[in-house]
Amino acid sequence: MTTARILVIDDEEQIRRFLRISLRSQGYQVIEADNAEAGLGLAATQTPDLVILDLGLPDADGKTVLAEIRAWSSVPVLVLSVRDSETEKVLALDGGANDYVTKPFGVQELLARVRNLLRSVGDAAKPGGLFDDGHLRIDLGLRLVTLDGSPVHLSRKEYAVLQALVAQPGRVVTQSQLLREIWGPSHVEDTHYLRIVIGRLRQKLCDDPSEPGYLETEPGVGYRFIGER
Known part of the structure; x- marks a missing residue:
């Protein structure tokens, strides 16, 4: 290595x-x-x-x-x-x-x-954009998310936000980047949209915001995906 x-x-x-x-x-x-x-x-x-x-x-x-x-x-x-x-x-x-x-x-x-x-x-560099820690599985190639083997049903916006974060693990993606890419340039100030979607994602992924295992907040800046394989 x-x-x-x-x-x-x-x-x-x-x-x-x-x-x-x-x-x-x-x-x-x-x-x-x-x-x-x-x-x-x-x-x-x-x-x-x-x-x-x-x-x-x-x-x-x-x-x-x-x-x-x-x-x-x-x-x-x-x-x-x-x-x-x-x-x-x-x-x-x-x-x-x-x-x-x-x-x-x-x-x-x-x-x-x-x-x-x-x-x-x-x-x-891994093909398909696959994350799997034995509990949560995210297959970006198949657009499939499962938790302990059961499908996690996400809205289009929820999946788009999760995809943007998982595609760049460990990287802080700013609120403005997410809003511009997912909601459009006219919504870069609408941070409440993003807070609602992140809240729903955490609920569906059973991710405790006080001790996150997947979605970490950088206050006032953005979010990052921190899950480890």
Whole structure:
């Protein structure tokens, strides 16, 4: 099995050292850049499996780096930033980031996010879009959802939301992305539609919102599918 290669783009030496030690302790290869130009060069030449990107770089805004990466690559990008507003998170996620962690952060949270994103790459490569943990089975190819062997009957909107989240496991999908794709551009502010559908999905999947096993809320930002196979 090939060890995942992770590119860290951050101008703070202490943060890079912390990430280097933490990631290498889990067996990951780590390559580093302390500015946008060097980071883009490594992203293009070293084919990383994951990019950890700071937004506050000295020579360019991290969102610009993200946009350039997204112009030619679908590599998962985990954004790090001291900017903790919902608006900043939504802008980064709508701009193509797969996840967002606010500084300061705990190592266990970070490693869990890294595992989720690396797992999502492998899941995306599997044919048919199948999730099955022995309890819940979601077959996107057959458009079939079962719980303990019994069919789960979903409305068109409920299935569309679940499909959008399951297709990108571990990734936060913003409310605006879901509303735009499923309800249409004129409904991007109608977040109550989404809350109702998520509530119904949780009820039908027997997913406790206080301790979610499948659908996790990123308050004010969006939702992610966190089920593990």
